[in-house]
Amino acid sequence: MDIDLSTLVFEADRYLSSAKIADYCPNGLQVEGRSQVRRIISGVTASQALLDAAVAEGADLVLVHHGYFWKGENPCVVGMKQRRLKTLLSHDMSLLAYHLPLDVHPEVGNNVQLARLLGLQVEGPLEPDNPRSVALLGHLPESMSAAEFARRVATVLGREPLLVDCARPVQRIGWCTGGGQGYIEQAISAGVDLYLTGEASEQTYHSARESGIGFIAAGHHATERYGVQALGDYLAQRFGIEHRFIDCDNPI
Structure with a gap:
């Protein structure tokens, strides 16, 4: 079954109490895609490798711990940032990210x-x-x-x-x-x-x-591989949708 994107985001925000936690980046929906969600792909960081894997998996929403728009970063949509956002927008995929609330x-x-x-x-x-x-x-x-x-x-x-x-x-x-x-x-x-x-x-x-x-x-x-997996599983069980974690390995 599908779930409304707005309903899923509201529940994730509520569950993590994200509005109550000051952070270095916006928590919650960072990039809006299609209005219905059936398949979530989660990962630690919204890297190009994860986005490409999500496209291959037919994801409606990408759920991560490390998203975008950090305080102090260059706001210009060029280079790596342009390619990542273009991948999300051209495939109508949402990006949902939680930093400190997920810690x-x-x-x-x-x-x-x-x-x-x-x-x-x-x-x-x-x-x-x-x-x-x-x-x-x-x-x-x-x-x-x-x-x-x-x-x-x-x-x-x-x-x-x-x-x-x-x-x-x-x-x-x-x-x-x-x-x-x-x-x-x-x-x-x-x-x-x-x-x-x-x-x-x-x-x-x-x-x-x-x-x-x-x-x-x-x-x-x-x-930090485990919180986002647990959150993805929670949302999948809560709404009867699909969730898969993809580990794009990073030695750091």
């Missing part, structure tokens, strides 16, 4: 989904007094070494993470998917044994090493 959601959010996959029990936000914080704090049911936990991450995500090892047993963990390496100082203050995120900055190594905690950078793309 923080308690059911389909990237951070919660990653925790479930890694066997982490969520205690709450890493910064409970900061409403903009997306990082979480939790623990493993039983302690293990940082190297053992890194092997678990590698098995679950299908790629070897960057590990800054530590001598202490690891049980209390802070994490933030994607480019959340800046939260390492808050994680240290919270008393974690290890902090996990997607990327690493040069100073991250020194912060972890000199504080005596472990650190894992497991990949921006790799850690």
Whole structure:
């Protein structure tokens, strides 16, 4: 069956409470396509590769975590941006994108989904007094070494993470998917044994090493594959439509 685009977007906005979350880009419908939706293709980033795959799949709507129109970007529709928008518009496909709302959601959010996959029990936000914080704090049911936990991450995500090892047993963990390496100082203050995120900055190594905690950078793309899949599945079940996730691999 088909569902009205406006009905689907309204439900996604409502479910993620996107209007309540300040962000660096517009959340929700970024490019409007045909008025009826039967097939959703989801992916991490609205890259040309994902759009081409969506066209081949006959998608009505592309659902992503990383969409377009970021604060500070060049607004001119030229080059890569022109080609991407032309693909969407010429095939009458909609683009639906959620950034921070898809990181923080308690059911389909990237951070919660990653925790479930890694066997982490969520205690709450890493910064409970900061409403903009997306990082979480939790623990493993039983302690293990940082190297053992890194092997678990590698098995679950299908790629070897960057590990800054530590001598202490690891049980209390802070994490933030994607480019959340800046939260390492808050994680240290919270008393974690290890902090996990997607990327690493040069100073991250020194912060972890000199504080005596472990650190894992497991990949921006790799850690953020799961929220958009869960959201796509939710919308497909809610409206009785089709959904398929396409993983356009990215080593970063």
